[in-house]
Amino acid sequence: MKNKNRFLGFLGLVLILSMILAACGGGEEAAPTEAPVAAAPTTAPVTAPAGEECGTGAPIIPGGDLEKAYAGEYTGTTVTMDGPFSSNDQVKFEDAVKDFETKTGINIDYIGGKGFEDNIGVKVDGGNPPDIADFPQPGLLDTQVRKGKVVDVSTFLPADYLAAQYKQGWLDMAKMEAPSGPITAGIWNRTNGKSLVWYNKKAFDAAGYTIPTTWDELMALTQQIADDGDTPWCIGIESGAATGWAMTDWIEEVMLRTTSPENYDKWTKGELKFDSPEVNNAIDNITKIxxxxxxxxxxxxxxxxxxxxxxxxxxxxxxxxxxxxxQGNFITSFFPEGLTPEVDYDFFYLPGIDSQYGSPFLIAGDIYAMFNDRPEVRAVLEYFTRAESIKTWMEAGGAISPHNDQCLSWYGDPMEKKIAALIRDASTVRFDGSDLMPGAVGAGSFWKSMTAFVSGQIDQATALQEIDASWPK
Amino acid sequence: MAAKAQGFQKQKRTSSILLNLTLSIICFIWLLPVIGLLITSFRNSQDIFTSGWWKVFPHREYQNTRQIILDPSVDVNGPMTVEGVTASFDEFRNGVTAPTGEKLTWYGNKRTRTIDVAEQKWVGFSAALSLKNYISVLSGKSVTFTDASGREVVTRGPALGSAFLNSLAVTIPATIIPILIAAFAAYGFAWLNFPGRKLLFILVVAMLVVPLQIALVPILQDYTRLNLNGTFLAIWLAHTGFGLPLAVYLLFNYIALLPREILESAFLDGASNFTIFTSLILPLSIPALASFAIFQFLWVWNDFLVALIFLGDKNRVVTSALANLVGERGQDWHLLTAGAFITMILPLIVFLALQRYFVRGMMAGSVKG
Amino acid sequence: MENSMGDKSKGNGGVGTWLLTNLGRILISLVVPIGLFVILWQGFMFLRDSNAPQLVLVLVAIVWGVGGVAALFWVTNWLVEKMPKEWTRRIQPFVFVGPAIAIIAWFLFIPVIRTLILSFQNDISNAWVGFANYIFAFTDRVMLDAFRNNLLWLVFGTFFSVSLGLVIAVLADRSRYETVYKVLIFLPMAISFVGAGVIWKFIYAYQGLGVGIQEIGLLNGIVVAMGGTAQPWLTQAPWNNFLLIIIMVWLQTGFAMVIISSAVKGIPAELLEAARVDGASEFKIFFSIIIPSISGTLITVTTTIVIFSLKLFDVVYVMTGGNFGTNVIANEFYLQRFTYGNAGRASAIAIVLLIATLPVMIYNLRQFNERRAF
Known part of the structure; x- marks a missing residue:
């Protein structure tokens, strides 16, 4: 993750790739198409051609299991899949793979739901793992990888194929250390954007406030709202046993805006201490609010x-x-029912602080890992490396694709389309740091010490030193 | 003599009133959170977060009657005079009482230039309570979204009915089996002599403290080898294993204290251990069996983790059906509360049904007989 | 049969004779268990593979499960009683305690041994680390906090649960509305932990200070109505521990009450009547008749609740997640095992928990000896 431009542009790369790979001529001026899209009131005419060019991606691996699956070789087999999502998401997921199931005759049996994070370790240790599991936190997967329980997907997905489907940053994050050496532990299927500030559009417009584009403007707006007699920010970090994670997101955001991406990467790897000037500075910015x-x-x-x-x-x-x-884009499902996006609520990008670090974007995502190596499981996993695997989910709203072969026109939710574009335009994209840190820190001391700090039990220095001390040696 | 009896009667009556009063107070305190839960389960999700559940009871509250829009010429940063009251923005924001008894409260921030005028009124007689939450819990939450082709996809989650059946299939045997096994064991420990009796008993009691989470992985490994995963047998055995130490401990304490004479006379009559156990010990231990049955039933009924791991997704029980109903909106408290009440019904019926076995004199009578 | 007669006439005693004499019996002894086994196996296969309607499956499952266990006991005992007297006497106790011992060994004892081994290994159990996990368990700030809090839970939680349970059981025993009171006290036990967590959040909730903020927590509602300032109850150490203990008391008093109540019912009515006629005060009756009569049950209930309070984690997990200085040992075990994925530390904590209950166990065994229960 040395090159901060690696994440540059979703659609841009998508289209460039499709030009190279599909040898499609019409894709010139690929990246800038989004600008007129945002400006034009009707987006359909502009994105429609893009829809035809994108969505093809790298060809299905010749002789691979996905090809065989489409040829009907695995009809009647079942692939079990576990994951944390339920309710709406489960329905949308099942809807998204329905087409694949009909074409191949492979039955994808989703058995996930509440409690996934707590019981996946038990299932794996107990010798009863699902064929594929959806990990919302790479750190959680890392534990299983270190035990040597995860199948190395690079054994059947060639590096050049993966490089065509994902930007290098994603692939780097999927590299994990197994007892047998480094492996590609899984593939990415969904992502979500975090650097977003949500507001009540109706009230905001009625009050005549303007969207801030710099951190100073944001602070000025904060002061203005306070001067007008209201409290500007809605902040809450309680989340049962996971209390504190919302605070860690803020720290990651401000870290990206006040220090270099290299320092951010060092920090998530434990090479930059929590009790360092960089982290302290980030927290100072936050505590001002x-x-x-x-x-x-x-x-x-x-x-x-x-x-x-x-x-x-x-x-x-x-x-x-x-x-x-x-908050991340998932928060809209917590909003009161009956609100319309872009009418009742909207978001703006959390502005940068130090101009030399540009406009970084914080994301998170779901990595799909494989526990049982059977041909039909390989076929399903290969299918998930393609954006079409979540196409109907994107159309229904609720999923943002990390794939190179996605089309912006697929997004049914205007908010998600905007977020996908924002991620594309960001100068730096980084993954949620606490998800990358070891569980004892990223899901433990980082949350807990920050909660203790916010509630006034301990001071900043103590909190940061405690986190440093908890880092596994 | 009669007077004394009357006095005794009177004293008895006052003490009875006192007794019931004390119990009523304790029960009221105990019930208060449950009442909160019950009321919450009838409220809509919005109300739950904006006002306390006790607000559904009639109470006096300021109700807005009209609004005053301030003239643009008024300086909101200085003192303002409205309805004969002069106050600053902050004072208005917190509410100022006008000479008329009305309350003047600034609406929103300074930019609104609006003041709400409110009068105290009785509210809460027609609280917005509905059965909506219960309906959506019982019938399964429906998921509606529009896909790309504009097709509206409506999917209804699984109704609770089948989850109830599964829960019963898990709970009834997982309650009776450990009781049966534990009763045999308790009798064996209490009344039969065999080598290693004390040591084995210590072992059983010590297992009381073991957190069942440590057993999940080894048991799952065994089940995987035996191909038991996802079967009812697997989960009965698991609940039996986790419930047995307490069952043996509680029943032993009861059975060991049964009067020695009864058993000895039965032995002299030539009854075998098995006969003594089935025809004497079991009936005599009914209060203890009933009380343990209640708890084992509750634990199994409300268990989420064990069912999730050993039974999996195929035979979903009530707890995991509810957890998934709440789904990605972790804070669907209106559904959680309704679900909590629906799942409570059966344990309460079991409690009431078994309650009648706690009868005075069951033991005392037998001792004499 | 011919053969056996002949053998017997020769007068050669010993096992062989006995065996042959009882050939028929042995055959039956084999046929019956095998028959039972076949029936149970068929039932199992039916349950595992059948596509019958759910209701049928559930009914078969219940009959098969409960009936199967009863039949197993009956048949085994029948077999044992077929044996010579001396054998019966020796083997029968194991027919009684055997199944319980076997299941407990399988589901708890062997996992404990395994945990003991894991506690000397690292987080993913592939290297030995000596006592490092135990050093963590006894020195880490979080663990020390947890020990202190567990002591609070143990002392206050147990004391209030048992004493309230006792008082209510004894008082309710004399009231005509006994069932009503008992149901009300029992009610919280029937609520799932998630439900209980939700409702106590509505009691301790804190919305903060500011214009137009309405408290939705009952406690703050009362405080504000009486002219006070709302407090963030759950974040204020160490008092928040007591607020959480109240939840446990609310949940566990029903348990104590039910068990104690069944013991109180066992006190002969004549004993109480006699004392009343002698003019003993109710207090005297309570302390000198009721308590001694049910002392065994009280010890049982106290032991059970002490162990509950050591193992308790749901309340803490749901309410605070162990934040704000409310962590307890079992919660830390759960976090280490499932959230941080550190099997080594989690195992060490579980073993520490096990050791912590040793004094309670020893006390219990002494009591059994004193009461000559053994």
Whole structure:
């Protein structure tokens, strides 16, 4: 992850790749197409041609299992899949693979749901793993990889194929250390953007506020809302046993905006200490907002007791009790029912702080790993490396693709299309740091110490030193 | 003599009133959270987060009657005079009482230039309570979305009915089997002599403290080898294993204290151990069996983890059906509360059914007989 | 038969004779268990592979499971009683305790041994680390906090659960509305932990300070109504521990009450009547008749709840996740095992938990000896 431009542009690369690989002539001026899209009131005419060029990607591996599967060789087999999503997402997932199931005769049996994170380790250790598991946190997968339980997908997915389907940054993040040496532990299927600030569009427009494009403007807006007699920010980090993760997202955002991506990478690997000037500086920026009772709904003491999912709700009360909420795109499902995107609510990009670091973007994603090496499982996994595997999910809303062969026109949700474009335009894209750190830090001390710090139990220095001390040696 | 009896009666009555009063107070405190849960389960998701559940009861509250829009000429940063009251923005924001008794409260931020005028009124008689939450829990949550072709996809989640059946299939044997096995064992430990009796008993009791989570991985390995995963047998055995130490411990304490004379006389009559156990010990231990049955039933009924790991997705039980109903919106508290009540019904019926076995004199009578 | 007669006439005693004499019996002894086994196996296969309607499957499952276990006991015992008297006497106890011992060994004892081994290994159990995990368990700040909190849970949680359970059981025993009271106290036990977590959040909830903020937590609602300032109850150490203990008392008193109640029912009515006629005060009756009569049950209940309070983690996990200085040992075990994926540390914590209950176990065994239960 040395090259900060590796993540440059989704569509741009998509189209360039499709030009090279599919030898399609019409794709000139690929990257800039998005600009007129954003400006034009009707997006369809502009993106429609793109839809024809994209979506092809690298050809299915010749002689590979996916090809055999489409030839009907694996009809009647079943592939079990475990994961953390349920309810709406489960329905959309099943809808998305239905076409594949009909064509190949392979039955994909999704058995996941609540409690996945807690029981996947038990299932793997107990010798009863699913064929494929969807890990929302690479750190969780890493534990299984180190035990040597995960199939190296590079054994059947050639490097050049993967390089065509994903940008290098994704592939780098899938490299993990197994007892037998480094392996490609899985493939990416969904991503979500985090660097977003949500607001109540109706109230925001009525009050006449303007969208900030720099950090200073953001702070000025914060002050302005406070001067007008309201509390600007909705912040809540309570999440049961996972309390504190929302705070770690903020720190990651500000880290990317105040220090180099290289330092960020070092930090997630444990090479840059938490108790370093960089991290301290990032936290100072945050506490200017968080610890000012006039800036946060309910005051600092309420942050640790407010559930992350409840936090944005006061934005939509009449009158709004707070105005701004930074969270990933999944948060819209926690908004009160019956709100329309772009009418009732909208988001803006959390602006950069130090101009030399540009406009970085924080993301997270789901990595699919394989535990049982059977031909039909290989076929399914190869299928998941292709954007078409979540096409209907993207159309229905709820999924952003990390694949190179996706089309922006597939996004049914205008918000998600905008986010996909934002990720494309970002100067730096980095993965949620706490998800990359070892579980004891990324799902443990980082959350816990920051929670203790926010609730005033310990001071900043103690919190950071405790996290450093907890890093596995 | 009569007067004394009357006095005794009177004293008895006052003490009875006192007794019931004390119990009522304790029960009320105990019930308060449950009432909160019950009321919450009838409220809609929005209300739950904006006002306390006790607000559904009639109470006096300021209700907005009209709004005053301030003239643009008024400086909102200085003192303002509205309805005969002069106050600053912050004071208005917190609410100012006008001479008329009305309350003036600034609406929103300074930019709105709006003041709400409110009067105290009784509210809460027609609280917005509905059965909606229960309906969506029982019938399964429906998921609606529009796919690319504009086709509306409506999928209804599995209804709770089949999950209830699965839960029963898990719970009934997983309650009776450990009780049966434990009763035999308790009798063996209490009344039969065999080498290693004490040591084995210590072992059983010590296992009380073992967190069942440590057993999940080894048991799953065994089940995988035996191809038992996902079967009812697997989960009965697991619940039996995890419930047995407490069952043996509780039943031993009871059976060991049964009067020695009964057993001895039965032995003299030439009854075998098996006969004594089935025709004497079991009936005599009914209160203990009933009380353990209640708890084992509850634990199994409310268990989520063991069912998830050993039974899996195929035969989903109520707890995991509910967990998945709540789904990605982790904070669907209105559904959680309704679900909590629906799942409570059966344990309560079991409790009431077994409660009648706690009868005075069952033991005492037998001792004499 | 001919043969056996002949043997017997020769007067050669010993096993051979006995065996032949009882050939028929042995045959039956073999046929019956095998028959039972076949029936149970068929039932199992039916349950595993059948596509019958769910209701049928469930009914078969219940009959098969419960009936199967009962039949197994009956047949084994029948077999043992067929044996010579001396053998019966020796083997029968194991027919009684054997199944329990076997299942407990399989489901708990062997996993404990395994845990003991894992506790000396690293996080993913592929290298030996000596006592490092135990050093962590006894020195880490989080663990030390957890020990302190567990002590609070153990002392206060157990004391209030048992004493309230006792008082309610004894009082309710005299009331006409006994069932009503008992159901109400029992009610919390029937609520799932998730449900219980939700409702206690609605009691301790804190919305913060500011204009127009309405408290939705009952406790803050009361505080504000009485003119006070709302407090973030769950973040204020060490008092938040007591607020969580209240939840455990609320949940566990029903358990204590039910068990104690069944013991109270066992006190002969004549004993109580006699004391009343003698003019003993209710307090005297309570302390000098009721308590001694049910002391065995009280010890049992106390032991059980002490162990509950050591093992307890759901309440903490749901309410605070162990934050704000409320961590307990079992919660840390759960986090280490499932969230941080550190099997070594988790195992060490589980073993420490096991050792922590040794005094309780020893006390219990002494009591059994004193009461001549053994």
């Amino acid at each position: 968080w610890f000012d009772d006039a800036y946060v709904k309910g005051g600092r003491a309420a942050i640790a007791t407010t559930n992350f999912g409840d936090a944005p709700k006061p934005m939509f009360e009449d009158p709004p009790k707070c105005w701004l909420h930074k």
